Amino acid sequence: MEKQVVQVNYWKELRKEINETLGNLRGVVLLTHNSVEFSDIVDFLNKVRKDEQLMVLYISLINSYSHIKNTLENKPLLSKKLFVVDCVSGFLIELQDKIDCVYRKPPRNFEEMKELILKGIKLANPDMIVVDSLSQFINFSMPRDDELHELYKFLKSVREEIMGITIDTIILLYDDKLGVMKKLPTMFTDMILKLEVIKEEPGWQD
Numbered sequence: 001m002e003k004q005v006v007q008v009n010y011w012k013e014l015r016k017e018i019n020e021t022l023g024n025l026r027g028v029v030l031l032t033h034n035s036v037e038f039s040d041i042v043d044f045l046n047k048v049r050k051d052e053q054l055m056v057l058y059i060s061l062i063n064s065y066s067h068i069k070n071t072l073e074n075k076p077l078l079s080k081k082l083f084v085v086d087c088v089s090g091f092l093i094e095l096q097d098k099i100d101c102v103y104r105k106p107p108r109n110f111e112e113m114k115e116l117i118l119k120g121i122k123l124a125n126p127d128m129i130v131v132d133s134l135s136q137f138i139n140f141s142m143p144r145d146d147e148l149h150e151l152y153k154f155l156k157s158v159r160e161e162i163m164g165i166t167i168d169t170i171i172l173l174y175d176d177k178l179g180v181m182k183k184l185p186t187m188f189t190d191m192i193l194k195l196e197v198i199k200e201e202p203g204w205q206d
Contacts (some may be wrong), residue, residue, distance in 0.1 A: 027190030057126035083124035109153035
């Protein structure tokens with residue numbers, strides 16, 4: 001029985017090239033990861049254009065501002081300032097905005113996420129935007145047609161309304177623990193990266 005090719009995967013190990021890739025990172029970037037901690041995201045951001053002083057607008061639907069601040073005390077961002085839109089704590093309790101953080105209710109869809117970003121830009125005047133995380137709105141292992149339509153509309157508006165003279169990098173995080181990713185928005189992103197952190201017990205504990 002003749003077999004039909006369903007999928008062809010090409011893999012390229014960056015390793016040495018990863019520093020150059022992250023050092024010049026620009027455009028709309030989808031960063032998928034395997035349930036990494038915020039400290040791992042800090043490691044990643046420290047590698048992104050590490051020689052530049054950048055203001056980063058961080059839209060967080062996952063980590064609270066207090067958790068982010070506690071993490072940064074032990075693992076600081078070396079050349080970047082972070083302005084946080086905390087959509088975790090704002091949902092639980094009314095809190096006063098701070099110099100480097102505002103509390104907002106979590107967006108319910110991509111359209112509300114876009115509005116949140118646009119309002120955040122006015123507050124922070126950022127060079128770079130990080131959205132954590134798209135997995136709140138779409139499951140790339142089993143995406144529905146309406147989810148994909150809303151995602152593509154969001155990415156199109158990101159390019160046309162948000163990317164500009166000062167903002168040239170938008171990093172969209174996605175937690176792929178939900179399953180194998182079958183649909184990726186390759187047409188609407190400049191780069192797709194996978195951050196995989198493998199954690200295991202040290203051998204000397206045996």
